[in-house]
Amino acid sequence: MKQRGLSGKVLMGNEAMAWGIVEGGATVAASYPGTPASEIMETVFRIKREHNLNIYTEWSVNEKVAFEVALTNSYLGRRAAVMMKQMGLNVALDSLMSSAYTGVKGGFVLIAADDPGPYSSQTEQDSRYLATFAKIPVFDPSCPQEAKEMVKRAFELSEEYEIPVMVRPTSWVCHSRQGVGLNKIGERDEIPSFKKDPQRWAATPRFRYRLHRELNKKIREISSRNHPDPVSNPGGAELAVVASGVPYAYAYDVIKATGLEERVALYKVDLPYPLGPEVDELIQIYPQTLILEETYPVIELQIGCRENARGRIDLTIPSEGELTPDIVAHVFDTLLGEGVSETRTPPEEGRKPSLCPGCPHRAAFWALRKALPQGIYPSDIGCYTLGLNLRAVDTCLCMGASVNQAAGLYHSFKQGGRSIPPIVATIGDSTFFHAGIPGLINAVHQGACFVLLILDNGTVAMTGGQPTPAENSPGKRIEIEEVVKGCGVDFIRTVDPYDIPLLIQLLKEANRYARDEEKGVAVIIARHPCLIYGARDEDRREGEIVVGEECDLCGLCTERFECPALRTGPQEGPMIIKTLCTNCGFCVFVCPQEAIKRT
Amino acid sequence: MDLKIVIAGLGGEGIIFMTRVLVEGLYRCGQPVISTETHGMAMRGGSVISQIKVGDYRSPLIRYREADLLVVTAVEEAQRTLPYLKEGGIIFKNTPQRGAHCIDASGIALRIGNPRGGNLVLLGYVLAHLAPAISLEPFLEVTEELTPERFLTGNLKALQEGWQKASQANKGEDKGEGDQAARDN
Structure with missing residues (x-):
């Protein structure tokens, strides 16, 4: 048995991208956790610790904050990276759009991880769309090794054109493992230097037009350099496949397994936007061309003449759900006139997830159902969304929406002249810091009346136990009670949800205050550490x-x-x-x- | 080696850990390997699977009816995940019931004083069926690197127990017809 050399190590895609960040010489990295992206930042922290690396790192309070902290390092001529899940990019979209215009100095890489399926998200949106919307280049890796290399290429491209560059992995890149070659950590020593240039960094609308023109020029140039990689190109192929990301890997494996090497040509696209002119030329050569990409038709939409193109737009590929090797094999059969050889039955739906044994959220939800069974319960994003199973979650829209939906419920019932039901919003501690605070200020200011139950388990549990501004972080501790008070709330109680009878009593009291007496928002903080990430022996x-x-x-x-x-x-x-x-x-x-x- | 393995079970059982030991061990045996695992919401007690492909593959996903081995840590997931298994493939189950390729991994783990080590017992048992293409040492080495100090002895023991259990079966001390099939395969 032979041992491999130390140059390679089995890494998860997210770990590989973290190595790409440090090998690429980032001096600032910031992130907010979210599946499937969370382990990128965790690994940067680990590499920093283990290799005594000089890099500024933070778990930011949300993705917009992370984006802007990292971006600024790039303004100072140094490399920076920001990582998030696809829905986090919605939160940071304002910053992304504008930064494409201002451009950057040091290489600036945005990693936005998509979740086709979806497995752990509210949408299966394609972040590459947002790259085209913002007019920034986007890399689409197909495996962990490639993801790491693309992060480094992204730094180079970003620096060369002074433009933010996105790397868009999907779940099966992020959460795949394979042997990955490691290189030297690229510690860089650029001195931070801010060169004042108001027409760029503080451009008013008049100058924005000019920045837009420059951006368009950059994108045109990058496009002209973007060539698809001819992976296999047998003479007289009946079908060409143009693929990016994990679907490229599916195509490669299926072509090999089904012996189609002589009949199918395979082209790989590393940079789906801005697409070069060659894909259009390819389509003219072959009888038909199949575009494989996840999850929206980004390459496909950039093609001029789609007559011979097959993909999502003509519904050859399903418009929703993740692409799988089975779908790819099935489509090959259909396009090559093989008839459908066999339909393979997928497994039935498995057991649904549920809150852990002893989870303080289960106690809180049970108390809520006991105390106010007639209530409406807007909720939010986190482990506690599983309160659905206990019928204590009625809505789940996006980060921070619970507070605003509770206010919305109050105003709608009130305006409609109906009796107002008990309204109890539930939100986790980290989600509260992320996007709950502006909503609470608004609700209090606008005179909404409802109960807000903050489920404080002291961590971001769903994504692996990352710190919050209140817990487990070396930084200055921000007390939730103080924040709530600062938002103008007068009714604030803190309770351990393990004491179910007391929580029931407080919920009734809070409902009296908010609903019966219409005095405003009543906040209860149900505080007990997560049993997975914060278990205490004394409990x-x-x-x-x-x-x-x-x-x-x-x-x-x-x-x-x-x-x-x-x-x-x-x-x-x-x-x-x-x-x-x-x-x-x-x-x-x-x-x-x-x-x-x-x- | 050319092998497709699906591991199926429930979130919280340590399937990610088991997958890591398997994948890193195979890599150290010089095998090209790529795998997936489940993270996030699904991990909270719901059904989870890991997929492992050994050989010249670009993607980690296994098509239905293409897995050579199906390894089931929670027996209630066996029926449901059967569509992954190819004709003539082998299913390994953690169950107290007797049968081909069944091992009471949880029971053994409890007996050796490592109640959460059932998955490693099962993994050791599966690995023994891949010998002599692989040996146990690289997998013990990876387990040692990944295990926190206080669980170390228990985890190494669990992996060894599973391996030995299969070796005994192969020597005919605990003959199940399935073990014969494993050798033929």
Whole structure:
């Protein structure tokens, strides 16, 4: 057995991109966590620690903040990177659009990770669209090794044309692992220097027109240099495939597995925008050309004559859902006139996710349903969206929307002259810092009346336990209570949701204040650390949870309360899964027969 | 080696850890390997799968009916994920029930005092079926690098127990018909 040399290491795509950032010589990196992008920044932190690297890093409060902090380093002539998930780019879009006009100095790389499927997002939007919208070049990697190289190429391209450059990986790049070659960390020593140039950095609308003209010129030049890579080009191919990103990898594997090497030509596009003129020429050569890309038709829309082009626009490729090797194989069969060889049945839907055993959110949601069963519950983005399963989440739009939707509910019911139901918004601590604060100021100022339950578990749990401005960060601690007070809220209570009866009592009190007396927004902060990322030994409760004979099989604990540590056993009735049970004892409180006990 | 492996189970069972040990170990055995794993929302107790391809592949995704091995950490996921398995492929299950390629990995893990080590027992068991193309050492080495100090002994033991269990089966001490099929394969 032979050992590989140290030049290579198995890396997740996100780790590989982090290496691209440090090898590329970034001196500032900023991010807000979000699947599938979170591990890029985590890895930058790790490399910084392990290699004693001189680089400024931060988990910013949201993506817009991260973007602007990183961008400014580039204004100073130094390289910078900002990383986010695709929906985070919506938050940073204002900054992106304008920065394309001002341009940059040091190489500036934006990594926006897309989630076709989607697996862990509200949309399966294609960030490459936003690159075309902003008129910045975008790289589309197909595997971890390539993702790392493209980050470095992006720094070069950005610096050469003084333009922000996007790298757009998708989930199966971010969360793939493969052997990746490592190079030297590129520590750079440019001295930060701000050259005042108001017509550029502070351009008024009059000068913006000129900046736009310069931007267009840059994009035209980059386009003229953008050539597709002819990966395989057999003479007399019946079909050409032009592919970018992971769909290129699917095409490569399917062509090989089905022995189509002589019949199909394969071209790879690294930079789907701005597309060069060659793809248009290709399409004239072959009887038909299939465009494979994820998730929207970005290459396809840039093609002049689409008569022989197959793809998403003519519905050869489905318009929604992620592309898979099965779809690619199926489309090859159809286009090559092979008939459909076989339909392969996908697995049925699996078990849906649920809150962890002992999760403080489960206690909070249970209390909410008990205290105000007639309520409407706008909610937000995070683990606690799973409160859906407990029927305590009625809306989930995007980061921070819960607060504004609660205000919207109040104003609509009030304006419509109807009796106002209890309105209780739930939002996590990190989401509150990210986008909840402006909404709370607005709600208080505009006189909305509702209850805001801040579910504070001290971390960004869904994405792997990143710090918040209030917890687990070496920076100055920002107290949620102080922020809420600063937003003008007069009713503020803090409670440990493990104390379910007290939380029920406070929710009723808050509802009286907000709904019955219409005094304004009442805020309850339900604070208990996440059991995965912040478990404390002192929280471990004594005794063991058992199910007694009084159980009448009502199913409340396994179905409605749905604790994963309670399952229907081989005999009738629930059983406790000892390896999962955290001893929290919520179920003791929940069981109407008092059959579940702590010994 | 040319091999497609699907690992199926439930979030929170440590499937990512198991995938990492498998992939890094295979890489150290000199095998070209690419894999995927599930992150984010789906990890919270929901169904998760990892896919591992060994050989000249560009993409990590495995088509339905193309996996050579299906490794199931939570037996209730076995039926559902069966569409991944190719005809003649092998399914390894963590279950107390007897049968071809069944191993009570959770039971063994509990017995050796590492209640959360079931996945590594199962992994050791699967790896033994890939011998002699691979040996256990690189996988022990990776486990050692990835495990926090206090779980180290338990995790190494779990991997070894699974490997030995399969080796015993192959020697005929615990004959299941499926193990015969594994050798033939």
